[in-house]
Amino acid sequence: xxxxxxxxxxVTHHGQVGVALHxxxxxxxxxxxxxxxxxxxxxxxxxxxxxxxxQSACDDASHPxxxxxxxxxAAAAAEGKAVLGICLGSQLxxxxxxxxxxxxxxQEFGWCDVTLTPQGQEDAVLGxxxxxxxxxxxxxxxxxxxxxxxxxxxxxxxxxxxxxxxxAGYGTQFHFEASRAVAADWAREFPQxxxxxxxxxxDRHADEAASRGAAADAHGLAIARAxxxxx
Numbered sequence: 642x643x644x645x646x647x648x649x650x651x652v653t654h655h656g657q658v659g660v661a662l663h664x665x666x667x668x669x670x671x672x673x674x675x676x677x678x679x680x681x682x683x684x685x686x687x688x689x690x691x692x693x694x695x696q697s698a699c700d701d702a703s704h705p706x707x708x709x710x711x712x713x714x715a716a717a718a719a720e721g722k723a724v725l726g727i728c729l730g731s732q733l734x735x736x737x738x739x740x741x742x743x744x745x746x747x748q749e750f751g752w753c754d755v756t757l758t759p760q761g762q763e764d765a766v767l768g769x770x771x772x773x774x775x776x777x778x779x780x781x782x783x784x785x786x787x788x789x790x791x792x793x794x795x796x797x798x799x800x801x802x803x804x805x806x807x808x809a810g811y812g813t814q815f816h817f818e819a820s821r822a823v824a825a826d827w828a829r830e831f832p833q834x835x836x837x838x839x840x841x842x843x844d845r846h847a848d849e850a851a852s853r854g855a856a857a858d859a860h861g862l863a864i865a866r867a868x869x870x871x872x
Contacts, residue, residue, distance in 0.1 A: 657864070742784050
């Protein structure tokens with residue numbers, strides 16, 4: 642199994658996705674186009690994973706590789722390849738599929754509740770989760786459901802939290818890869834940013850990790866393993 646991973650920022654955790662790929666013995670090609678502009682040729686891989694970043698999906702001036710990455714995600718999914726976009730990755734995938742990116746309209750942070758749609762409850766990747774589940778969020782942007790995509794999950798802040806396109810193309814606005822260990826490292830690395838996103842976060846972090854983080858960890862790993870199984 643050959644997987645191309647695209648990182649969009651200097652501090653990127655593969656988290657639960659990395660665990661599932663390691664379990665499957667995947668061979669990884671790692672790309673950091675924010676640094677050098679190089680993107681994977683998707684024909685060389687069985688699957689494509691695109692992680693998050695601080696930029697928006699439309700920041701072409703500062704990150705000129707974004708339109709091509711969005712297009713490659715869409716093309717790979719249309720060919721039936723396994724594609725996974727998380728947070729910014731889901732926004733880029735949606736852009737490539739013709740959705741509308743809506744910037745600064747949907748701020749969420751921390752362990753938040755997401756609800757599966759009826760289609761999500763029957764989905765091969767998300768269907769094993771409870772109808773309502775906690776998962777980690779860190780975003781301000783959102784997007785419309787891409788044309789031809791299946792709506793899998795949402796909530797009141799971002800109605801499109803998850804979607805599927807084609808056989809195995811998935812986008813999740815939520816950070817299901819972010820285990821409690823990942824969230825703790827983000828808290829150490831970006832304390833001021835987190836406090837701006839959710840005032841009082843550092844005081845609440847330990848309690849929320851204990852009360853909601855364990856379930857979110859399990860849900861995230863279940864999603865990751867189910868997606869890897871489709872590759």
